[in-house]
Each structure stands twice: as structure tokens, then as C-alpha cells.
Amino acid sequence: MPSDQRPFRPLTPSEEAFVRELSRVLLVLPRAVDADLVRAAGLPLSEYTPLMHLSEAPGRAMRMSELAVACNITLSGMTRVVTRLEKHGWVERAKSAEDGRGWNAALTDAGLTRLEQAWPEFLASVRLNLVDHFEGQDLDRLTATLRHVAAPDHQPKPNPAPDAPGTGREAART
Amino acid sequence: MPSDQRPFRPLTPSEEAFVRELSRVLLVLPRAVDADLVRAAGLPLSEYTPLMHLSEAPGRAMRMSELAVACNITLSGMTRVVTRLEKHGWVERAKSAEDGRGWNAALTDAGLTRLEQAWPEFLASVRLNLVDHFEGQDLDRLTATLRHVAAPDHQPKPNPAPDAPGTGREAART
DNA sequence: AACGTGTACTTGCCTCGTCAAGTAAATGCT
DNA sequence: AGCATTTACTTGACGAGGCAAGTACACGTT
Numbered sequence: 001m002p003s004d005q006r007p008f009r010p011l012t013p014s015e016e017a018f019v020r021e022l023s024r025v026l027l028v029l030p031r032a033v034d035a036d037l038v039r040a041a042g043l044p045l046s047e048y049t050p051l052m053h054l055s056e057a058p059g060r061a062m063r064m065s066e067l068a069v070a071c072n073i074t075l076s077g078m079t080r081v082v083t084r085l086e087k088h089g090w091v092e093r094a095k096s097a098e099d100g101r102g103w104n105a106a107l108t109d110a111g112l113t114r115l116e117q118a119w120p121e122f123l124a125s126v127r128l129n130l131v132d133h134f135e136g137q138d139l140d141r142l143t144a145t146l147r148h149v150a151a152p153d154h155q156p157k158p159n160p161a162p163d164a165p166g167t168g169r170e171a172a173r174t
Numbered sequence: 175m176p177s178d179q180r181p182f183r184p185l186t187p188s189e190e191a192f193v194r195e196l197s198r199v200l201l202v203l204p205r206a207v208d209a210d211l212v213r214a215a216g217l218p219l220s221e222y223t224p225l226m227h228l229s230e231a232p233g234r235a236m237r238m239s240e241l242a243v244a245c246n247i248t249l250s251g252m253t254r255v256v257t258r259l260e261k262h263g264w265v266e267r268a269k270s271a272e273d274g275r276g277w278n279a280a281l282t283d284a285g286l287t288r289l290e291q292a293w294p295e296f297l298a299s300v301r302l303n304l305v306d307h308f309e310g311q312d313l314d315r316l317t318a319t320l321r322h323v324a325a326p327d328h329q330p331k332p333n334p335a336p337d338a339p340g341t342g343r344e345a346a347r348t
Numbered sequence: 349a350a351c352g353t354g355t356a357c358t359t360g361c362c363t364c365g366t367c368a369a370g371t372a373a374a375t376g377c378t
Numbered sequence: 379a380g381c382a383t384t385t386a387c388t389t390g391a392c393g394a395g396g397c398a399a400g401t402a403c404a405c406g407t408t
Contacts, residue, residue, distance in 0.1 A: 010297065014313045015305050021320040022304070023223075026200055027246040029324040031396090046364075049197075064387065072201040077365045079388055101373045101386040123184065130196070131189050133322040139188045141311075146195040148307040150203040205366095220394075238357060251395045253358055275356045275403045 029129060036125035041118035048122060050081055051090060051115040054107040061106035063096065090114055203303060210299035215292035222296060224255055225264060225289040228281040235280035237270065264288055 011019065034045040043051075053070045054060055062070070068078035082105050085091035090111030096102035107115075134142075185193065208219040217225075227244045228234055236244070242252035256279050259265035264285030270276035281289075308316075 008294065008297075009301070011300070011305065014317070018308070018313045018317045018320075019300055019305065021317045024246050025320050025323050026204055030200055032324040044364095065385095072198050074366060075387065076367075076389080080365075083388095096386090099374075099386080103387070120182065123182075126185070126193055127183070129324045131185065131193065133319055134192070137315075137319065139192045142316075143188070143192045143195045145307055145311065146192075146199050149199050150206040150303045218394095239355095248396060249357065250359080250397075254395075257358095270356090273356080273404075277357070 032129050033122070033125045036129075037118060037122055040121040040125075043114065043118045046081060047085060047088075047090075048115070048118055050078070050085065050105070051107065051111055051118075054091065054105060055112060055115055059106070060112070061094070061104045064103050064105060067105055085111070088114075206303050207296070207299045210303075211292060211296055214295040214299075217288065217292045220255060221259060221262075221264075222289070222292055224252070224259065224279070225281065225285055225292075228265065228279060229286060229289055233280070234286070235268070235278040238277050238279060241279055259285070262288075 030045060037048055038044055049071050050067055053067060054062055057066075064078055064082065065075055067082070068075045071078065071081075073081070082091055082093065085105075086093060088111075090108055092106050092108055094104045094106055096104055204219060211222055212218055223245050224241055227241060228236055231240075238252055238256065239249055241256070242249045245252065245255075247255070256265055256267065259279075260267060262285075264282055266280050266282055268278045268280055270278055
């Protein structure tokens with residue numbers, strides 16, 4: 001599988017600058033918003049997000065797997081987050097009625113209150129750190145573009161390490 | 175400190191969609207690129223990035239703290255990454271000549287070779303997952319905007335949790 | 349020269365989230 | 379019906395990286 005066969009265009013300077021700047025945002029923005037949220041509302045972003053999705057769901061409840069997809073983390077990750085939320089009393093687990101394997105995570109009143117407390121702080125942080133800088137730009141177009149970024153069907157090659165010697169991460173898994 | 179005092183504008187639908195889509199990209203894009211890089215070149219993104227910066231530095235060497243800033247992680251995080259890289263033989267540590275407290279991380283020949291192997295794969299992944307979707311858009315303008323996002327001086331409020339009960343993360347630190 | 353203060357890095361501890369394996373329930377095949 | 383396969387979720391083991399505390403050196407003051 002000759003990997004030189006594909007069209008090989010190095011990044012232009014503009015593209016390169018864009019990639020580097022976005023990399024920074026990728027790392028720094030979540031930390032900034034999380035820090036704001038923790039400081040001002042005592043709620044980390046990793047917990048705010050599922051509460052938010054639950055509050056919007058019909059019956060304020062969602063299946064674990066739906067919630068995981070909505071929050072873009074794995075199901076196993078969501079198990080742990082919900083365990084935390086349950087411990088706080090903000091969420092309750094209930095066996096799904098129509099599928100005995102499934103569980104619903106349901107937002108409690110306490111959870112909703114907590115979310116409503118945190119919401120203005122979240123909003124302020126997102127405005128300050130992100131949204132307000134895009135004043136006057138075509139957000140809809142940008143959003144449409146972002147929808148294609150790292151889209152779920154862009155990794156159609158399950159071949160394991162063609163030319164790489166076993167020096168990488170997988171070697172540590174012996 | 176009345177937090178209701180600041181201008182309270184909820185997000186418009188466009189803004190909201192943008193925030194959600196970007197949140198997804200924030201989580202998914204690094205995982206996608208990392209997975210590509212690991213699969214195709216056996217090198218995680220967290221190691222590729224410092225190698226890249228080192229290769230561009232004069233003398234192929236940088237101070238630990240410079241490197242940490244360049245990679246947007248903490249100095250302590252960089253200590254661990256460089257330890258890994260040193261174990262692979264791709265980087266060497268050398269005491270700084272002009273400052274006895276400082277250390278230089280220097281890219282070895284093996285490290286450079288590894289980086290050059292991985293570079294086309296990185297490039298391909300970044301194109302496929304990100305850059306090529308922005309065809310025809312004003313990348314320079316976007317980059318300029320991104321530079322303001324989560325900028326280092328947007329957190330001018332070191333007041334600890336005004337109205338939040340100690341239910342949050344900090345309470346676990348007793 | 350001696351000492352306090354600041355800086356560069358490392359280390360211990362912790363949290364988060366992933367993967368792989370395990371469990372339990374649903375579904376399909378015969 | 380009985381059994382293999384798939385699906386939904388949980389759990390164990392682990393890696394990554396953050397914060398706070400520790401160490402070692404530099405620097406300014408006296």
C-alpha cells in the first residue's frame with residue numbers, strides 16, 4: 001500500500017497557521033471554560049454537558065448510550081460521569097421500560113436547579129472566550145463546515161501500521 | 175459582586191449551533207488525528223507535536239518550558255512527555271549552559287527520522303479531517319479570530335465561587 | 349559572604365476518559 | 379423451545395495530564 005500514491009500537498013502557510021491556532025484553541029478553550037465553570041458554579045464542564053442534554057430531553061431522561069453520543073464521549077466514560085452525577089443527587093438511574101438491558105439517566109429537580117445556577121456562568125464564559133470574537137462572521141457557514149470536520153466516516157482504513165516499525169504505542173501493549 | 179450586572183444575552187440559535195458543533199470538533203478531531211497517526215506511524219499526537227517543534231528550533235533544541243508553551247500543556251506534563259520521548263531515544267536532555275536550573279530537550283537523529291516518517295501521515299490526516307473542508311474560505315481571517323479565542327488575558331477574576339455551595343470539585347480536596 | 353526570594357524543573361497524587369473484558373438481556377436461527 | 383449472536387451497560391487496568399509540593403539553582407539585598 002504505497003502511501004506516496006495519494007496527492008501530496010504540504011500545507012500552505014495560511015493552512016499551517018490555521019492548524020496551529022486551532023490546535024491551541026482545542027487544548028486551551030475547554031480548560032478555560034471548565035475553569036470558569038468550576039470557579040463560578042462549582043461544576044466541571046464534563047458534568048455540565050450531560051446535565052444540559054438531559055434537561056432538553058423529553059421527560060428529562062436519556063438512555064446512557066444516547067447521552068454518551070450527545071456528549072461525544074464513550075459509553076464507558078459516560079458510565080463514570082453519571083455515577084458521579086448520581087452521587088451528587090443530580091441524576092437518577094432507572095431501568096428502561098422497553099429494553100431490559102438499558103438504563104435511563106434522569107435529571108432530578110436538584111440537578112435541574114444546579115444546572116440553572118450554572119447556566120449563566122457557562123453562557124458568560126462561552127461568550128467571553130469564544131462566541132463574541134466571531135462578531136460579524138458567517139457563523140452558519142462556519143458551523144456547516146465544522147460539521148464535516150472529523151466526520152464519522154473519514155477513517156476508512158483499518159490497516160495496522162503499514163511502514164511503521166513497532167516502536168509506537170501499540171508496542172507497549174504486549 | 176452581582177453577576178447579574180453584566181449584559182445577559184443568551185446565545186442566538188446560530189451561535190448555539192456553532193458552540194455545539196465546535197464542542198464536538200474539540201473532542202473528536204484530536205482523537206481522529208491521534209488515531210490516524212498511531213495506526214499509520216506508531217506515534218501519538220502528544221509525541222508528534224513536541225518532535226515537530228523541536229525540529230524547527232535552532233539547534234533542534236528547546237528549553238522544557240518553551241516546549242511546554244509551544245505545545246500548550248503544562249511544564250509538568252511536558253516533563254512526562256519528554257521522559258517518554260527520551261526512553262524512545264528520540265530526544266535527549268542536556269543541562270542548559272547559561273542557566274544551571276534549566277534543561278534543553280534536543281531532537282536526536284533517530285527522532286528526526288521518526289518525525290519525517292510520521293509527517294506525511296500527519297499531513298494526510300490533517301488534510302482529510304480538517305483543512306480540506308475549508309476550501310474557499312478565508313482561512314487567514316479565521317486564524318486571526320481564533321487568536322483571540324480563549325486568549326490568555328480573559329480570566330481577570332480570581333474570586334472563588336461567589337454563590338456556589340461547596341458541592342463542586344473543590345470540595346473533594348479536603 | 350549570607351540570606352531571602354524568584355525561577356526551572358520534577359515528582360506525588362488525583363481525576364478523567366479510553367480500551368478490553370465481563371455480565372445481562374434481547375434477538376435470530378434451527 | 380434451545381442456543382448462538384448481538385446489544386447495553388459496567389468494571390478493571392491503564393495512560394495522559396493537571397495541580398501542588400519539593401528540589402535545585404539564580405539573583406538581589408544587606
